[in-house]
Structure formats: structure tokens, C-alpha cells
Amino acid sequence: MIWMFSQHYQHYLDLFEPYLEQAFPEQARSWGGNVTTAARYSLLSGGKRIRPVLVLATVACLGSDPELALPYAAALEMIHTYSLVHDDLPCMDDDDLRRGRPTCHKQFGEALAVLAGDALLNRAFEVMLDDMTTGCQNKIEAARIIARAAGSSGMIAGQTLDLEAEGQLIPPEKLERLHQLKTGQLILAPVLAACALADASVPVTSLFQSFAANLGLAFQIQDDILDVTASESRLGKSTGKDQRDQKSTYVTLFGLDTAQAYLKEATRQAKEALGAVAGLGYDTTFLEDLADYLLLRDH
Amino acid sequence: MIWMFSQHYQHYLDLFEPYLEQAFPEQARSWGGNVTTAARYSLLSGGKRIRPVLVLATVACLGSDPELALPYAAALEMIHTYSLVHDDLPCMDDDDLRRGRPTCHKQFGEALAVLAGDALLNRAFEVMLDDMTTGCQNKIEAARIIARAAGSSGMIAGQTLDLEAEGQLIPPEKLERLHQLKTGQLILAPVLAACALADASVPVTSLFQSFAANLGLAFQIQDDILDVTASESRLGKSTGKDQRDQKSTYVTLFGLDTAQAYLKEATRQAKEALGAVAGLGYDTTFLEDLADYLLLRDH
Secondary structure: OHHHHHHHHHHHHHHHHHHHHHHOOOOOHHHHHHHHHHHHHHHOOOOOOHHHHHHHHHHHHOOOOOOHHHHHHHHHHHHHHHHHOOOOOOOOOOOEEEEEOOOOOHHHHHHHHHHHHHHHHHHHHHHHHHHHOHHHHHHHHHHHHHHHHHHHOOOOHHHHHHHHHOOOOOOOHHHHHHHOOOOOOHHHHHHHHHHHHHOHHHHHHHHHHHHHHHHHHHHHHHHHHHHOOOOOOHHHHHHHHHOOOOOHHHHHOOOOHHHHHHHHHHHHHHHHHHHHHHHHOOOOOOHHHHHHHHHHOOO | OOEEEEEHHHHHHHHHHHHHHOOOOOOOOHHHHHHHHHHHHHOOOOOOOHHHHHHHHHHHEEEOOHHHHHHHHHHHHHHHHHHHHHOOOOOOOOOOEEEEEEEEHHOHHHHHHHHHHHHHHHHHEEEEEEHOOOOOHHHHHHHHHHHHHHOOOHHHHHHHHHHOOOOOOOOHHHHHHHHHHHHHHHHHHHHHHHHOOOOHHHHHHHHHHHHHHHHHHHHHHHHHHHHHHHHHHHHHHOOOOHOOOOOOOOOHHHHHHHHHHHHHHHHHHHHHHHHHHOOOOOOOHHHHHHHHHHHHHHO
16 A cells, blocks of 8 residues: 555656646746746755645545646645745755755855746746636636735745744744644645635535645644754755754654654544545545655655 | 826826735734735835836726726736845845835845745735636736746846846847846736736737837836936935946946937837827827836936
8 A cells, every 4th residue: 555655646746747847947048047947956856746746636536637737736836946945045044955955045146046936936826827728717716725825824924923933932822823824824725726626515625624734734743853853864954953043843842752742633633534525435545645654754 | 288197197096006005905913914014115115106007007098997907007016016125135236225215125134025025926916816706818818918027038037137247248139138028028018918908909919019118128228327317315226336236237338328319219119109009099198198207207
């Protein structure tokens, strides 16, 4: 079953990677091509592609063709990547290493990294809008879900709260809201966008919402745990930064054991919601395995 | 006639400003509201609102209700503003003054200025997508025009070329392409988006395209001229920077007199295209006055 899961995962990656590659093509240098090179450097540097896989798998789970979700999967990965490029800047997290390579600004300079992030965000919406020319309201709804999750009431709000919390311990409920916004919104958006694309009913969408909200929480707690337990070479980015920067995380606030207990509980609730979806006759095997994969990952 | 023009201009501003104000509303601090404060600081700091006025006036000229263009006018102003916020950053142009006030990063710090720019770009697409729920293909086309003009084949490409040209004199044809992209695309986009919204025919759209392309060129040359002829207090931003930074501009490449001749010629061609539109029975008075206004402006 583990093998079948990784084969299934690979199937989505095989669908996704060639689409992503052509969705942000190289450009002639005389047309400002350097920004494209910098954007592609960060966009096509591997990564787990969790958000794209989530949207493709949710659409497939709902009985629709995952190919119809490719523009939205690409948009989500572009938004995720731009947020990392800007987050790594010296004036933000000041990170040198990302996915095992120098960060965008280390490789191309700060100014080009700012523009590359801008270009990725902009292209995300271009890709979705281009798809809408064979228009239908479901596609517009999917794009709106992604835009809202990425914006200043979503991920950018979370980044802002994170900025303000720097160097201080914050109350647990504030940490939870911070993560719901900063990481959670872009885990929730692929699943809800998929529900819109596949025209899922309100009760089914609500079960998927509960699944994705808990998955996002589990994913963030795991991130906090890996910052103290994983090696830099395995993780492909700097570790131990949270303690150095006196950052509030599930580990620094509650300790490693409690954080691990929270992680298990969030994963349990995610799978419970998924179980209810399965009870309605949908095949949720891959999404269940995905939750396990995120719980057990070491990078 | 000058009075009527300014009254007409004010009419569009009176329509636009309240719409813009509510299109990016204040947010509670516990929802990352600081990024909203920083974004609104830059978005609502006045400015000529040329791009919004262009889209509203072109839609009106084509016989449609300008109110239908408000989301697209707001999106254009948000994109324009985000590009200024990021452009003013220390790693880019390093500017302290904008519209007579400290630049966004001077007021709120670099990290928040990066996020405020991101939030503005993201919100631009949210506003357009929200409008599309009363969907029609013309609106999608208008949004695509704006997305393309703002992206890494448009304005961001121009900013990248500008970055690479720093400290060196570039050939005139490269300067022209740079400006076609960096400034020209966001002057062209309001007019072409308006043509899409008002469902203009291909020949009419092509005349408007010629008008807007020349207007954009004239606008940029005027910008270069004002950098050497205007006072800092009148302009509301730092002047003399182009020479300090050894920037290629129409003035540094051709001298002030030739630049002024180019400005007149571009304006003449813009008005010629508009004359042809008028010949088809459209009332182009306001757009003609707008070209004069941009030619004669001293800030």
C-alpha cells in the first residue's frame, strides 16, 4: 500500500511538472528574461508539491478529471513559491538555503528576487484567467478561493502576524490563528478550490474543509518539530532557526512531546473527516495516505 | 474648456475614490491588519489616478457605463501602487519620498513594505474575480489584459530591464522597449481593458491601441523631463535621481530639447489616433484633453 501511494503521488507529479514547466516559460533576455530565470530557479527546484497534489487528488476523489485542475494547481504552487522567495529576503527571514540550494536573492540579488516573487504571483492569476476563456462559474469560484486565501486576509495576514510576533512568546490561541493564516490557508485553498471545480455539494465541501483545516494544522506542527529534530542536509533549508530567533512555535511554546501529541490529534481529526467522506461513497484512499505521509515525513 | 475638463476629471475621481477606499478596507490588527494599514497608506495617498481615469473615460467614450469598469480601475491602481512600493525599496530604487510623504518602507519598515506590495497585487485580482461572479467573457478578457500587462512579459519585464541598465547608457531602441514595458503597459492596459468591457470592434480597438501606446510614451518622456526641470516639493518625490544614478532616460540620452520634441510628436500621434476614433462618431473630447493635461503637467 505504501508503494501504491508513492506510485499514485508520482502519477500526479508526472501530470503536474510538465504543465508547470510550460506555464512559466523561459523568456528572451531582451524581454526582461532575467526575472524569468530567477522565478523558474525557485519554481522548478523540486519541493514536495503538496498543494498541487492536494488539488489534483481532491478533484479525482470527487470523480472529476484531475487535468481540469492543472491551472489551479500551478497557480497554487506559484503563490507558494513567491511567498517563500519574499520570505527568504534579508528584510524578512534572511535565509540562505531553500530546497538544498541558495535562496533566490543569494543567487540573483535582492532586487531580482523581489521582482521574481512579484512575477510568480502575477503569473498565478494569469494562468487561471487564461483557463477561464472556456468560462464557467466553477472556475471563477476556484480562482476566488485561491485569491482570498493568498491575500491580506489570508496568507499575507499570517506573514504579517509572524513579523509582529518576532522575538516574543505569544499566547497559544494567537499562534494557532497565525498558522491558520500563514500555512493553513494555502493547504485549505487547494481542497476547497477542488470542491468548486468538481461542483461538490455543501455537506461534502464542509467535510473536506474539516479535513484540510486539520491537515494544515498537522503540517505546520510537523514543520515546527522538524526545525529541531531534522538535519539541515535532509531538510534542504536552515534548521534551529526558530530557537535562534526566539520564535513562537508549537515546540518552543509547548515542548516537543506535547507538540507531537497535538500533531497526532490533528491528523486523527483530519482522517475522521475523510472517513465521513468515504462513508458517502467516495474513494479517499490516496488522501488518507497523504495525511499519513505528511505525519511521518522527515523533511 | 479647461474648466470643463477638470470638472470631468473630478467626476471620475468622485466615482473612483470611494470605490477604491472600500475595495481595500481596514482590517483588525489581530488579522494582520498592519499590512492593510501600510497598503492603504500607499494606495490612498492621492496621486493623479491616471490609469483609473483612463479606463473609466475610455468605457464612457465607447458609450458604456463607467461604473462597470470600477473593479478594473481599482485593480490597475493597486497594481500601479504595488509596483511603486516595491520599486522604492532600498534594494531597488531606494527612494525616501513618494507623493510628498515618506515611502512605504520608510514609514513601516522594509518587511512590511514587501508584504504590503504583495497584498496590493493579490487584492487587484481578488477585486476583478469578485466582479466576475456576475460573469461574462468580456470581464475575463479585461482581467487577462491587465494580468498580462502587469506580469513578467509586461511591467515586471520593464522593471527587470531597468535594473540591468543601471549605471550604463543603453541604445535608444532598448530605452524605448524598456519604457514600452515598464510604464507603457499599464497605460495601454486601461484603454484595452475598457475596449474589452465595452465590447468595442477590432478596428476601433486598434485605434485606441495606437492612442494609448503613444500616450504612454509621451507620459514617460514627460517623467524624464520633470526629473530635471521640476522642484522636489512640486513633484512630491526625489528629483535629479536619474543623473545621480547615471540612468538612461530620454533626457540623458538625447538632451532636453530633443526629448521635448519627442514628447510633442508622441502626443501628436496619440491625438491623431483619437481623431480617427472621433471620425467614427465617438465623443473623444475628454481623452483629447487628458493627452493635453499629461503633456502640460508640471508634476
